Amino acid sequence: MSSIATPPDTQDSGDATGAGAHWHALERLYAAAPINRLFTSRLTITGEGRSRIVFTVTPETFHAAGAAHGTIYFKMLDDAAFYAANTLVTDRFLLTTSFNLLFSRPLRGGEIVAEGRWVSGRRRVLVAEARLVDEEGEEVARGTGTFMRSHIPLSGLPGYATPADGPG
Secondary structure, eight states: OOOOOOOOOOOSOOOHHHHHHHHHHHHHHHHHHHGTTTOEEEEEEEEEEEEEEEEOOOOGBBBBTTTOOHHHHHHHHHOOOOOOHTTTTEEEEEEEEEEEEESSOOOOOOOEEEEEEEEEEOEEEEEEEEEEEETTEEEEEEEEEEEEEEEGGGGSSSTOOGGGSOOO
């Protein structure tokens, strides 16, 4: 990853308020998204401006030549970058306005990690990047996205509500 701009190295201390509560709510929001029934994966917010998604590439995601279709690359890179950026926005859902991909190696299967990192912006537009790392620790793809605040409140989305707020 590039070293353009790095957020403070803040770690979740496990508290149920503030940043920790927001990060856990983002993890629940991700888990509640219907698309993740098709692409089984697990999101962990690892700090302010950082996310990690672990997923397994299986033959169900292969194209005709026997490697993962670009759909899985895009989905996981976009999600990792998106959630890294949304750690900095506590009131609104972000929308992807552009995303650039670089494919460097085919994925033929196994456990893959998508690492997302916020790069810049905190107000209306945020930039974040992500990379996919295979089981051997090799980067197989990377992407950079631009995200903007929507008019959709996070608090109204299924899954985002904290346990104290009720079902979610």
